[in-house]
Amino acid sequence: MLHERFQAVDKAQLARRFGAAARHYDAHARFQQEVGQALLAQLPQGQWGDALDLGCGTGFFLPALASRCQQLHGLDLAPGMLAQAARRGSGARLLCGDAEALPLADASLDLVFSSLALQWCECPQQAFAELHRVLRPGGRVLFSTLLDGSLWQLAQAWQAVDGKPHINRFLGQTRLREALEKSGFETPIIEVRPWHLGYGQLAELLRDLKGIGASQVNEGGQEGLGGRARLVRLTQAYERFRRGDGLLEASYRVALVQLQRA
Numbered sequence: 001m002l003h004e005r006f007q008a009v010d011k012a013q014l015a016r017r018f019g020a021a022a023r024h025y026d027a028h029a030r031f032q033q034e035v036g037q038a039l040l041a042q043l044p045q046g047q048w049g050d051a052l053d054l055g056c057g058t059g060f061f062l063p064a065l066a067s068r069c070q071q072l073h074g075l076d077l078a079p080g081m082l083a084q085a086a087r088r089g090s091g092a093r094l095l096c097g098d099a100e101a102l103p104l105a106d107a108s109l110d111l112v113f114s115s116l117a118l119q120w121c122e123c124p125q126q127a128f129a130e131l132h133r134v135l136r137p138g139g140r141v142l143f144s145t146l147l148d149g150s151l152w153q154l155a156q157a158w159q160a161v162d163g164k165p166h167i168n169r170f171l172g173q174t175r176l177r178e179a180l181e182k183s184g185f186e187t188p189i190i191e192v193r194p195w196h197l198g199y200g201q202l203a204e205l206l207r208d209l210k211g212i213g214a215s216q217v218n219e220g221g222q223e224g225l226g227g228r229a230r231l232v233r234l235t236q237a238y239e240r241f242r243r244g245d246g247l248l249e250a251s252y253r254v255a256l257v258q259l260q261r262a
């Protein structure tokens, strides 16, 4: 099925970047762990049958999910992430694959959990159509993703340096809802939560982004941060986002989404 492309993503490069970050990922993933826990808290009580953690990364959520279902798959684009996930000993079956072309049979799952992975897709609607295809009737999806406005301070600071935002594009809430509805999910529940992180220095935020492998994937991403002089200018430009408590603010807009296949 062909759907509108939201962004161009070099998937081989994305997999390499996340794979290379895998060993250090957890140490830089405070935000990702908080979001995933918030998503997990929305999982309805009870035991599930066949489940998938889509974009499972290092498998941080696999043990908790495994305790709630009969059979669990963990799927990720990056073999390096899966190698790390294998060390959790969760019993999940690990699969290398793409959310936009899931290597899973139609109507084979009761539950899909996916935290902060789907924003990396080229065509979100294609990924949502895949979720719909692999779910059994009545099956549920819980996913979190980033919405536009995420990392707006970093985008503004970069704009002040060279007129370009240097951050990934994120879907807006309306477009997210439309893509879900067009994929067959008639009544998506979308909760939008702002998340404000505080950093002593900009370098710490940049280290976290690099540490989880989350560099810019789309237009302009290949330019990187540039030389030291640009970094100094960026650091100065970011200073205006220092809060009353002395920390620099980095904000995300997170969508926590619940879906059910009719």
Ligand SMILES: C[S@@+](CC[C@H](N)C(=O)[O-])C[C@H]1O[C@@H](n2cnc3c(N)ncnc32)[C@H](O)[C@@H]1O
Pocket (backbone or CB within 6 Å): 014, 015, 018, 019, 029, 032, 033, 036, 054, 055, 056, 057, 058, 059, 060, 075, 076, 077, 078, 081, 097, 098, 099, 100, 114, 115, 116, 117, 118, 120, 121, 212, 214
């Ligand atoms: C920010 S990490 C989140 C990992 C984990 N869910 C967590 O919350 O810690 C994003 C993960 O999504 C994976 N990913 C990105 N695009 C993907 C795709 N198209 N299909 C499957 N996995 C993908 C990356 O390899 C990476 O492991």
